Each structure stands twice: as C-alpha cells, then as structure tokens.
Amino acid sequence: MTPVRPTVKAYALYSIVVLLAVAGATGLQPDLLFPVALILASITAASRGLAEREYKRLSMVKLKAELEPSTVQEGWPARISVRVANEGASIANILLREASDDPRAVIEPREYLVELGPGEEATVEFTVRGAPGLHVLGRVEASVSDPLGLFEVTLVVDERLFLYVIPATVEARDGQARYERHGVEEVYSRLYRGVSFEFYEIREYVPGDDPRRIVWSATARTGKLMVREDLVELSVRTHIVIDLSREMWIGDPGNTPGDHAMRVALTLARLVARGGSMLGFTVFDGEMWRVEPPRHGREAVQKLIAWLSGYDPLASRRRVGLYRAVRESSLYAGPSLLLVVTGPGVFTEKYPSEKLAEALASHPGKRLIVFVAPEPRSDRSKRILEAIRAEYTLRGVVGNVAPVLFVEGSSRLGEAMRVVVSRLLP
Numbered sequence: 001m002t003p004v005r006p007t008v009k010a011y012a013l014y015s016i017v018v019l020l021a022v023a024g025a026t027g028l029q030p031d032l033l034f035p036v037a038l039i040l041a042s043i044t045a046a047s048r049g050l051a052e053r054e055y056k057r058l059s060m061v062k063l064k065a066e067l068e069p070s071t072v073q074e075g076w077p078a079r080i081s082v083r084v085a086n087e088g089a090s091i092a093n094i095l096l097r098e099a100s101d102d103p104r105a106v107i108e109p110r111e112y113l114v115e116l117g118p119g120e121e122a123t124v125e126f127t128v129r130g131a132p133g134l135h136v137l138g139r140v141e142a143s144v145s146d147p148l149g150l151f152e153v154t155l156v157v158d159e160r161l162f163l164y165v166i167p168a169t170v171e172a173r174d175g176q177a178r179y180e181r182h183g184v185e186e187v188y189s190r191l192y193r194g195v196s197f198e199f200y201e202i203r204e205y206v207p208g209d210d211p212r213r214i215v216w217s218a219t220a221r222t223g224k225l226m227v228r229e230d231l232v233e234l235s236v237r238t239h240i241v242i243d244l245s246r247e248m249w250i251g252d253p254g255n256t257p258g259d260h261a262m263r264v265a266l267t268l269a270r271l272v273a274r275g276g277s278m279l280g281f282t283v284f285d286g287e288m289w290r291v292e293p294p295r296h297g298r299e300a301v302q303k304l305i306a307w308l309s310g311y312d313p314l315a316s317r318r319r320v321g322l323y324r325a326v327r328e329s330s331l332y333a334g335p336s337l338l339l340v341v342t343g344p345g346v347f348t349e350k351y352p353s354e355k356l357a358e359a360l361a362s363h364p365g366k367r368l369i370v371f372v373a374p375e376p377r378s379d380r381s382k383r384i385l386e387a388i389r390a391e392y393t394l395r396g397v398v399g400n401v402a403p404v405l406f407v408e409g410s411s412r413l414g415e416a417m418r419v420v421v422s423r424l425l426p
C-alpha cells in the first residue's frame with residue numbers, strides 16, 4: 001500500500017460526491033446529479049493515480065541534512081543544509097520543509113520548492129534561531145502531490161541534529177569595574193598574621209609578633225629585628241543554584257522564567273570569574289540536581305555554559321525538592337555566597353517556601369534569591385500577576401532569612417545585575 005494521503009481538498013470533494021449521490025437517490029434531479037457525482041469521482045480517482053506515480057519518483061530522491069554550527073550564542077543563527085539528489089529517470093518537483101517539532105526554535109523559511117531533473121542534486125538552507133538550551137532538529141519532509149492538490153505523498157528523514165544555544169548575558173555596567181577589580185569579597189585585602197607558604201613582605205618587628213616569623217638574614221643586613229608578613233589567599237566561593245524545573249518553562253519561548261534564569265546565572269558566573277573567585281553551581285531540573293564543585297575562572301564558566309546550552313526544557317520535571325538541592329549546595333558554597341535563581345510556580349503555596357527558608361537558614365555565609373518572571377505582555381498579564389503574587393509570598397516567608405530580588409524579564413536584567421553586584425561587594 002502506497003503512503004498516499006488525501007488532502008483537505010480531497011475530503012471536501014468526497015463530501016460533495018456523497019451529497020450529490022444522496023440527493024440523486026432521493027429523486028432530486030437524478031439525471032443531472034448522478035453524472036456530476038460520477039465525473040467528480042473519476043477526477044478523484046485520476047488524481048490518486050497521479051499521486052501514486054509521483055510517489056515512485058519521490059522514492060528515488062535522497063535527502064541528507066547537516067547542521068552548522070552546532071553551538072551558537074543566543075540570537076545568532078545556525079544553518080540546516082539539506083542536500084537533495086534525484087536518482088530517478090524523470091523530473092521531480094519536491095516541496096521541502098524542516099518540520100522539527102520544537103516550539104523554542106524559529107526556522108526560516110518554512111519550505112522550499114525544488115525542481116530536479118534526472119541525476120541532478122541541489123542544496124537548500126534553513127536558518128534556525130533558538131532560545132537558550134538544547135534543540136533537537138533535523139526532521140526533513142519532502143512531499144509531492146498531484147496537479148490538483150487532492151493527494152500528497154511525504155518522505156520523512158530524521159537526522160536528529162542537536163543545536164546547543166548559549167544563553168545571552170547582560171553587562172552590569174555601574175559597579176562592574178569595581179567588582180572586577182576587587183573580586184567577590186576582595187580576596188587579597190585581608191592579611192593573616194601567621195606562617196604560610198606564600199611570601200608577602202618584610203617589615204620591622206613589633207611587640208606581639210610571632211618569633212618564628214623573624215627573618216634572620218634581613219635582621220643581619222639591617223641591624224634590626226625584621227619579620228615576614230604572609231598573605232593567605234582566602235579562597236572566596238560563590239555557588240549558584242539554578243532552578244530549571246517545569247514551572248520555569250511556562251510562557252512564550254525565549255520569555256519564560258527558565259530562559260531568564262539561564263541568562264541571570266551565566267551573567268553572574270562571568271562576573272564572579274572575572275573577580276578572581278571560585279565558582280560552583282547546581283542545575284536543578286525539578287526532582288534531581290547535579291552539583292558542580294567550585295572551580296577557578298574560565299574553567300567554571302565553560303562548565304556552566306556546557307550545562308546550560310545542553311539542557312532540554314522538555315525533560316524538566318515538576319518542582320518538588322528545591323530545598324534539598326539548596327541544602328546540599330550550601331555544603332559546597334562554604335562560608336561565602338549562596339545564590340538561588342528561581343521563579344514562579346509552587347511558591348504560591350506556603351509549605352515549599354518554608355522548607356526553602358529552613359535550607360537557607362542553615363547556610364553560614366551570604367544568601368541571595370533572584371526571582372525571575374516573564375516580561376509583561378498583554379496576553380500574559382494574568383501570568384505576570386501570578387508571578388508577582390508568588391514573589392511576594394516568597395518574600396514574606398524567606399525574606400527574614402535571605403533578600404529576594406525580583407527580576408521582570410531581560411529588559412530589566414542590567415538593572416538587576418547592578419543590584420546583585422552591589423550585594424556581592426563588601
């Protein structure tokens with residue numbers, strides 16, 4: 001059986017034929033209606049025969065899809081190149097489309113009309129722009145139909161091309177230069193009066209100094225007691241918990257709380273890395289989480305980019321254990337900053353907020369919650385109000401444990417970053 005499918009036109013024609021036959025059978029001008037119904041039925045049968053012939057031509061067409069590049073920055077395009085080769089002995093007119101079922105990716109154009117002679121081949125390109133995260137593409141459909149468009153045949157090739165989109169970041173501007181100069185908490189600003197392996201400076205002895213720190217060579221040279229003062233690098237750490245549970249992906253693609261959470265987390269990670277501090281992070285999918293221990297600078301940022309660009313929102317789960325992920329993450333954060341990036345969802349209920357407050361209270365260092373919500377739009381006003389309600393509920397329960405910063409879309413992300421940076425500075 002050939003995979004020939006009737007189109008909407010064919011179903012409409014079928015209905016007309018049945019109505020004419022029924023009307024003729026009831027005695028309403030049968031000499032006219034029966035011949036018309038017979039003619040329409042013959043046209044339908046002839047169109048199906050032509051579609052079956054086109055199917056034989058389509059079976060001789062070979063498709064091959066490729067994606068370049070596979071990793072892009074948010075806002076930058078990737079290209080899906082489809083090579084079409086006609087290995088048959090007749091001309092093939094093919095309607096080619098990229099039909100990947102990914103609502104978070106915009107593919108342009110939607111379809112191409114390709115005409116290939118015997119032995120000819122052609123390459124068409126589709127431009128793809130996606131929201132942050134992982135996109136599974138490569139479902140290419142080649143279809144042909146009869147001249148009247150009553151029947152069509154489709155050849156599907158699923159290459160499973162993976163596109164990784166790195167979230168966009170926003171510079172903090174005011175305060176960023178000072179932040180980069182001093183680090184998270186001015187790592188080199190504190191001196192430890194003791195013995196360490198890192199030499200700092202030699203100075204004159206003062207009462208109360210540890211005799212073990214006397215530098216006898218400098219004492220002999222100057223004639224005065226000289227001691228060494230060492231600098232211990234206090235390895236300040238920042239740990240970011242990124243909530244990417246199912247509730248974070250409700251809304252328009254690219255404008256969901258999950259999209260904004262990725263942008264906030266990566267922006268802060270880059271600032272922390274530039275400040276010379278160590279960075280760790282936790283990616284929470286709703287029920288499970290993966291904790292990455294603190295790393296230095298660029299290594300930590302690259303690790304976070306790999307996780308965020310490879311995260312599939314379709315695989316996220318309902319948020320049920322965020323407080324457990326926060327509690328485990330605080331062990332890696334140590335006495336420094338624990339930053340939780342989350343958004344609306346079950347925080348409209350009091351119980352999850354109370355559990356989160358308990359987990360934050362057990363952390364010995366600084367704490368900050370960044371609550372992200374979609375940008376206001378006319379058709380999303382109800383959702384924005386729900387997000388604001390959840391944010392105020394969260395502030396009421398958690399506010400006495402950790403400050404809650406409300407970020408409404410990317411348009412205000414720069415302002416939010418300035419506030420966060422000010423909290424990171426001593």
